Every structure is written in structure tokens, then in C-alpha cells.
Amino acid sequence: MGKIKCEVSYDGTNFSGFQIQPKKRTVHGELEKALLKIHKGEHVRIHPSGRTDTGVHAKGQTIHFETPFQIPLDNWKRALNTLLPGDLYVNTVEAVPESFHARYDVIEKEYRYYVWNEKEMDVFKRNYAYQFQYPLDISVMQEACRYLEGTHDFTTFSSAKATTKGSKVRTLYQASCEKRGSEIEFIFRGSGFLYNMVRIIVGAMLDVGQGRRNPLDIAKLLEKKDRRLLGETVPPQGLYLWKVTYKS
Amino acid sequence: MGKIKCEVSYDGTNFSGFQIQPKKRTVHGELEKALLKIHKGEHVRIHPSGRTDTGVHAKGQTIHFETPFQIPLDNWKRALNTLLPGDLYVNTVEAVPESFHARYDVIEKEYRYYVWNEKEMDVFKRNYAYQFQYPLDISVMQEACRYLEGTHDFTTFSSAKATTKGSKVRTLYQASCEKRGSEIEFIFRGSGFLYNMVRIIVGAMLDVGQGRRNPLDIAKLLEKKDRRLLGETVPPQGLYLWKVTYKS
Structure with a gap:
């Protein structure tokens, strides 16, 4: 069990913004889809530093999530980037203390x-x-x-x-x-x-x-x-x- | 009646290349669609300097076409750019002699x-x-x-x-x-x-x-x-x- 912080970049052009929405392609949705595959069907909730609107880009958005897996950080990055689409990329992955929150600790x-x-x-x-x-x-x-x-x-x-x-x-x-x-x-x-x-x-x-x-x-x-x-x-x-x- | 030469730029990302193809979005197709509107339904054939493949971009592709219309060159540019999609833009418009050919005169x-x-x-x-x-x-x-x-x-x-x-x-x-x-x-x-x-x-x-x-x-x-x-x-x-x- 551990808490993971990721810095992600995305080209906002083809996303309907960050926030998850039914039937829309969003950054939140794509990230959770990748995590769902890594966790073999178990849903993992991500928490961003905040939302971005449709068409807005990110060079360094930050998210966190909790995982039951013990995986080396480099492998996390590789696994996520393999599963994510070309317009969404994980720049860095870090292990963070249980107390960390991507939104409240900014x-x-x-x-x-x-x-x-x-x-x-x-x-x-x-x-x-x-x-x-x-x-x-x-x-x-x-x-x-x-x-x-x-x-x-x-x-x-x-x-x-x-x-x-x-x-x-x-x-x-x-x-x-x-x-x-x-x-x-x-x-x-x-x-x-x-x-x-x-x-x-x-x-x-x-x-x-x-x-x-x-x-x-x-x-x-x-x-x-x-x-x-x-x-x-x-x-x-x-x-x-x-x-x-x-x-x- | 006159011959018009245009320099056009395009972001090739969302085009299936230059050459016209049925049911595909191509640079050739979009240019002729705009000219069709300007000529009120009369088809006007364009001739490029050459084709480009799917995904290839252009900063200065050149085309020519013949038109029965007498329109000031600035208006040609404005009319075309108003009708063309955002990833295709006419940089310049020039009147050229009857003998000019965008492909053979390169x-x-x-x-x-x-x-x-x-x-x-x-x-x-x-x-x-x-x-x-x-x-x-x-x-x-x-x-x-x-x-x-x-x-x-x-x-x-x-x-x-x-x-x-x-x-x-x-x-x-x-x-x-x-x-x-x-x-x-x-x-x-x-x-x-x-x-x-x-x-x-x-x-x-x-x-x-x-x-x-x-x-x-x-x-x-x-x-x-x-x-x-x-x-x-x-x-x-x-x-x-x-x-x-x-x-x-």
C-alpha cells in the first residue's frame, strides 16, 4: 500500500477537459483507465491539483493516487506511459507520504x-x-x-x-x-x-x-x-x- | 477568366494526405470544396506542385486553378480562408499567366x-x-x-x-x-x-x-x-x- 504522486503533461486539444464525464474523453478518465488496467480491473481514484478546462494544456499537472501494489517507480512510469494515449504523458513518478494530497498541499x-x-x-x-x-x-x-x-x-x-x-x-x-x-x-x-x-x-x-x-x-x-x-x-x-x- | 496561384500551409495531422480520395478528408478535397462554394456549385480543379502523404505538413505548398471570376486578389484570399478549415490556410494569392503550371514549372x-x-x-x-x-x-x-x-x-x-x-x-x-x-x-x-x-x-x-x-x-x-x-x-x-x- 502506498501513495504515488505523478507529474503529467497533456495536449488539451482532444480532451473534453480534465474532469471525468460520462462518454467524454477526459484527462481524468484516461488516467483512471490506465490505472484500472494496471490494477487488473480494480478501480483506483486519482486526485489532481485542480481541473483544467477543455482545450487547456498542461506541462506539469500533478495528481496522486493510492495503490496496493509495490512496484519500482521507474516501472510505474513505464507502465502508465505504455497504456496512456499519445497526448497524455507521465513526466515523473514519486512515492509520497500517506498525508500528501495533490490538491490541498499545493x-x-x-x-x-x-x-x-x-x-x-x-x-x-x-x-x-x-x-x-x-x-x-x-x-x-x-x-x-x-x-x-x-x-x-x-x-x-x-x-x-x-x-x-x-x-x-x-x-x-x-x-x-x-x-x-x-x-x-x-x-x-x-x-x-x-x-x-x-x-x-x-x-x-x-x-x-x-x-x-x-x-x-x-x-x-x-x-x-x-x-x-x-x-x-x-x-x-x-x-x-x-x-x-x-x-x- | 484567369489563372490563380496560391501558396497554402497546412497542418497534416488530420488530413489523409493531399490527394483527393472519396470519403476521406484531404487537402485537395478541402480546397476544391471551398472553390465549389465560391463558384456557386461549379467545380474548379486545383493543381498542386505535388502531393504530400498523410501526416506530412506544408508551410508553403503551391497550387493553381482557373476561374471565370474577376475578383481582387485580397478578396480571393479572404474568401478562401473564410471557407477553409482551421488547419488549412492560404498564405498568398497571385494572378499568373495562362502558361503557368504549379507542377511543371517548379x-x-x-x-x-x-x-x-x-x-x-x-x-x-x-x-x-x-x-x-x-x-x-x-x-x-x-x-x-x-x-x-x-x-x-x-x-x-x-x-x-x-x-x-x-x-x-x-x-x-x-x-x-x-x-x-x-x-x-x-x-x-x-x-x-x-x-x-x-x-x-x-x-x-x-x-x-x-x-x-x-x-x-x-x-x-x-x-x-x-x-x-x-x-x-x-x-x-x-x-x-x-x-x-x-x-x-
């Missing part, structure tokens, strides 16, 4: 969002970035990002669909963007994220980059704590759950 | 092949590069590439499935490879290519890179003109038809 999450800022469509980017054709002023976007760093009530940047009833206060350790060639990379590292928070923030940043808002608006919007002021989200295919960090 | 083609040389699988590369996990010595591969440049009979590097009955003599203006991080990029520019030639060459280069052949073998294999000596091809998803050049 101390930091990192998300990245990619915008492909070109007039011409690139067929190879369509599922992996948001193709945005209008000119963007990256320096004002960088200024606006800085207002989001620190501990704030992020109600303005939360989805109306959010089901969280608790506090909307979160701490962002990093909110930044860089332009390299035609690609804009947003990095967000924080104690936790509200539903759709990254996609709402990026949407607001694209407003700033186009001159439709000024950077200081972002600070003012935060203070207003009104989710109706924003809420337009950018599409899912630019979003990557990049890394989940646990206390070690 | 003076140079460029193909690229991408190898992702890492032990760990990358789910985001699976459809866009050949994931090859064993160490490769790039310098001997570069030496071997040089033996292929120039005018040669490429029979050894042609597929047994090839239907070409004519000469197997082709001229390679460039055969090279570079390693950047984990990515190896092969560039082949030539007067023309035999069926599967690039994929057979890359397969031989990976043998050289692993020390299973020495670079001079490549020169000797060329001289032998025996297609049974090679023929193992690398998979299609690493291959890109990069550019087609015409006399101007």
Missing part, C-alpha cells in the same frame, strides 16, 4: 498563456496559442501586470460562473509578460487562482496593449471588486498549467 | 524534417516532429549530408513503392542538418525529389548519427543505385514541404 501554481501576435494565421499555432492580429504595446501591458502582483481580492478577475463561495483573496508572486518575435508569453505564479482568472487577466491585458484601457485601470478595477466589470476571457488553447509546487 | 523545392532528440516524450511535439530518444552525433550527420549535395542518381534513396519510371537523377542544392537544443532541423533543397526520398535520407542519417554507419557509407550507397539497400523511412509527422520556387 503552495504555488504557475500558469502560462501564449499569444501569437501576427496578422497572418499560423496553422501550427491554432491549438497552442491565441492568435491575435492587432498591434500590442508590450510595455504598457508589463506595467499593468505589475499592479496585479501581491495579495489582492481578485473578485473583478473571477468568472461569473465561479462556484467558489470562499475568499477571493489570492497572492500573485509573479504576473509578467514578454514578447519574443511574434510570441507573447504571460507568466503567472500564485498561491492559487480563481476560476478563469488567468484568461480574464490576459483579456484585460490585451485591452491595455491595444490602448483601450490604461495600465492604471487595472489597479482601479482590482479595488472595485466587481466581477461584472470584466469577464471577457481569452480562448483556452493559449493556456498552460505549467507547474504545481508543494511544500517539500 | 524549379526548386525545399523540404525540412524535424527530429526531437530527447529521452522524454513531449506531448506537444508528437504530431510535429519525430521523437528520437537515442544520442546522435550531429557532426558525422553533417558530413554525411554533404555527400548527397550535387547531381546524383538517387535510386538507393527512393521508395520501393515509387511509381516513377523515369530518371532517378536529381540535384540537391542543399542537404544539411543543425542541432538547436533538443531539435534537429534537416534542410533539403533540390530540383525535385523522388517518392519518400527525404524520409529515407533522414533514416540513413539517423543510422550515421548513432554510429551504425559511417558517413562515407552514404557516398558508397549512392553509387550502388540499389533501392533495397535502404528504404526504412522515418515517420511522416516530422516532414514539412517548406517552399516551392518557380522561375519568375
Whole structure:
């Protein structure tokens, strides 16, 4: 009997998101299907650090599960990757103490969002970035990002669909963007994220980059704590759950 | 009445190749479907520079077609891209003289092949590069590439499935490879290519890179003109038809 932690990556394009759903191909479903085979028909429940929406990717999602088997960790990784489809891969496998929980023990999450800022469509980017054709002023976007760093009530940047009833206060350790060639990379590292928070923030940043808002608006919007002021989200295919960090 | 030349790009992942086939989703089929709509049900035949196999991509495939319509070129591009699916895009549209032919007037083609040389699988590369996990010595591969440049009979590097009955003599203006991080990029520019030639060459280069052949073998294999000596091809998803050049 033991508890196993896995870091997994997936191309979200052909998944109906993470969460298990009847008759839909989901990351959760595919992982449990592989574990069911390894456990010879015995169902093993997985627990992720959190869900991701349809079309959202992961470079470093983390899950845990409990198993009655004693198998060397390298063999776990090989067995899982042999059974998993090509768009879902186990990066690492670790034995963890009984007390570990992939969701409750998270101390930091990192998300990245990619915008492909070109007039011409690139067929190879369509599922992996948001193709945005209008000119963007990256320096004002960088200024606006800085207002989001620190501990704030992020109600303005939360989805109306959010089901969280608790506090909307979160701490962002990093909110930044860089332009390299035609690609804009947003990095967000924080104690936790509200539903759709990254996609709402990026949407607001694209407003700033186009001159439709000024950077200081972002600070003012935060203070207003009104989710109706924003809420337009950018599409899912630019979003990557990049890394989940646990206390070690 | 006029002749139109288009440069198109496509992500080959979800196409059953280029060539039109009943009940299959092909690049040729999707292009003619869009043209059929523009011409209000009148069939318009397209002519490509050549075919590509299932899973093979294009950054710059070229086609031509004839149309009775007089439409500004920018509108052609917009109309086609509005009707085409997301994995097929028209980069440029040009009016060409009646004498132009997308296949017969080619003076140079460029193909690229991408190898992702890492032990760990990358789910985001699976459809866009050949994931090859064993160490490769790039310098001997570069030496071997040089033996292929120039005018040669490429029979050894042609597929047994090839239907070409004519000469197997082709001229390679460039055969090279570079390693950047984990990515190896092969560039082949030539007067023309035999069926599967690039994929057979890359397969031989990976043998050289692993020390299973020495670079001079490549020169000797060329001289032998025996297609049974090679023929193992690398998979299609690493291959890109990069550019087609015409006399101007």
C-alpha cells in the first residue's frame, strides 16, 4: 500500500477537459483507465491539483493516487506511459507520504498563456496559442501586470460562473509578460487562482496593449471588486498549467 | 477568366494526405470544396506542385486553378480562408499567366524534417516532429549530408513503392542538418525529389548519427543505385514541404 504522486503533461486539444464525464474523453478518465488496467480491473481514484478546462494544456499537472501494489517507480512510469494515449504523458513518478494530497498541499501554481501576435494565421499555432492580429504595446501591458502582483481580492478577475463561495483573496508572486518575435508569453505564479482568472487577466491585458484601457485601470478595477466589470476571457488553447509546487 | 496561384500551409495531422480520395478528408478535397462554394456549385480543379502523404505538413505548398471570376486578389484570399478549415490556410494569392503550371514549372523545392532528440516524450511535439530518444552525433550527420549535395542518381534513396519510371537523377542544392537544443532541423533543397526520398535520407542519417554507419557509407550507397539497400523511412509527422520556387 502506498501513495504515488505523478507529474503529467497533456495536449488539451482532444480532451473534453480534465474532469471525468460520462462518454467524454477526459484527462481524468484516461488516467483512471490506465490505472484500472494496471490494477487488473480494480478501480483506483486519482486526485489532481485542480481541473483544467477543455482545450487547456498542461506541462506539469500533478495528481496522486493510492495503490496496493509495490512496484519500482521507474516501472510505474513505464507502465502508465505504455497504456496512456499519445497526448497524455507521465513526466515523473514519486512515492509520497500517506498525508500528501495533490490538491490541498499545493503552495504555488504557475500558469502560462501564449499569444501569437501576427496578422497572418499560423496553422501550427491554432491549438497552442491565441492568435491575435492587432498591434500590442508590450510595455504598457508589463506595467499593468505589475499592479496585479501581491495579495489582492481578485473578485473583478473571477468568472461569473465561479462556484467558489470562499475568499477571493489570492497572492500573485509573479504576473509578467514578454514578447519574443511574434510570441507573447504571460507568466503567472500564485498561491492559487480563481476560476478563469488567468484568461480574464490576459483579456484585460490585451485591452491595455491595444490602448483601450490604461495600465492604471487595472489597479482601479482590482479595488472595485466587481466581477461584472470584466469577464471577457481569452480562448483556452493559449493556456498552460505549467507547474504545481508543494511544500517539500 | 484567369489563372490563380496560391501558396497554402497546412497542418497534416488530420488530413489523409493531399490527394483527393472519396470519403476521406484531404487537402485537395478541402480546397476544391471551398472553390465549389465560391463558384456557386461549379467545380474548379486545383493543381498542386505535388502531393504530400498523410501526416506530412506544408508551410508553403503551391497550387493553381482557373476561374471565370474577376475578383481582387485580397478578396480571393479572404474568401478562401473564410471557407477553409482551421488547419488549412492560404498564405498568398497571385494572378499568373495562362502558361503557368504549379507542377511543371517548379524549379526548386525545399523540404525540412524535424527530429526531437530527447529521452522524454513531449506531448506537444508528437504530431510535429519525430521523437528520437537515442544520442546522435550531429557532426558525422553533417558530413554525411554533404555527400548527397550535387547531381546524383538517387535510386538507393527512393521508395520501393515509387511509381516513377523515369530518371532517378536529381540535384540537391542543399542537404544539411543543425542541432538547436533538443531539435534537429534537416534542410533539403533540390530540383525535385523522388517518392519518400527525404524520409529515407533522414533514416540513413539517423543510422550515421548513432554510429551504425559511417558517413562515407552514404557516398558508397549512392553509387550502388540499389533501392533495397535502404528504404526504412522515418515517420511522416516530422516532414514539412517548406517552399516551392518557380522561375519568375
